[in-house]
Amino acid sequence: MKAWLPALLRLAVLALLVVFITSPGWFEPLLKPLTENGAPPIYNQGSLLTLTLQHLRTVLVATVAATIVAVALAILVTRPAGAEFLPLSRSLVNIGQTFPPVAVLALAVPAVGFGEKPTLIALFLYGLLPIFENALTALTTLPGNVMEAARGAGMTGWQRLMKVELPLSAPVILGGIRLSVVISLATATIGSTVAAKT
CATH class of the missing domain: 1.10.3720.10 (MetI-like)
Incomplete structure (x- = not known):
């Protein structure tokens, strides 16, 4: 029954990575505490x-x-x-x-x-x-x-x-x-x- 748990976890990490690549702006609030001096957490290049x-x-x-x-x-x-x-x-x-x-x-x-x-x-x-x-x-x-x-x-x-x-x-x-x-x-x-x- 627990054999599907690692596969589900990998799928969730993959989905999170895809969301980050396609919409990085959604993660700005999470990354903002890691910046200093008001620097933007994500540089929009x-x-x-x-x-x-x-x-x-x-x-x-x-x-x-x-x-x-x-x-x-x-x-x-x-x-x-x-x-x-x-x-x-x-x-x-x-x-x-x-x-x-x-x-x-x-x-x-x-x-x-x-x-x-x-x-x-x-x-x-x-x-x-x-x-x-x-x-x-x-x-x-x-x-x-x-x-x-x-x-x-x-x-x-x-x-x-x-x-x-x-x-x-x-x-x-x-x-x-x-x-x-x-x-x-x-x-x-x-x-x-x-x-x-x-």
Whole structure:
């Protein structure tokens, strides 16, 4: 009988969150005691729902771009012709995690101006490392007997990549993408310091 209680509680919290996103003004009386010097409890920078959707869009664009570049780099360095680029590729993707996001924003603003673009650059750089490392790990640890069977079946390198390697690597690559999305969701909030709508 009490098994439905946690589900009901989760549903109530979700409903409360939806109401807060769509009508934050209703919560002003609750938040007013937390402010000082007559500051408004909720700054009206636009609809919270619109800002949330813009935040998610920024994360999506940066993650898609990082995924394309990181997976392409991982494929390149796992081929015989591109194996010598592995140290360079690793160094490039590690640069994104070396600098704090605020420093990336500070460097990007003079180059591309204020708004969403510096935030996209910071999120793109931060998203490369987990996707690249997971893709590299997945592509280099494929079962040898499966790869040998694909070669024995007469598949070309492109066919092996598309029909064997990438499908087998997909769960690990998706794990890297998921980690990148989590990092980006948290990091994208700093975009508001350079006038990005988040």
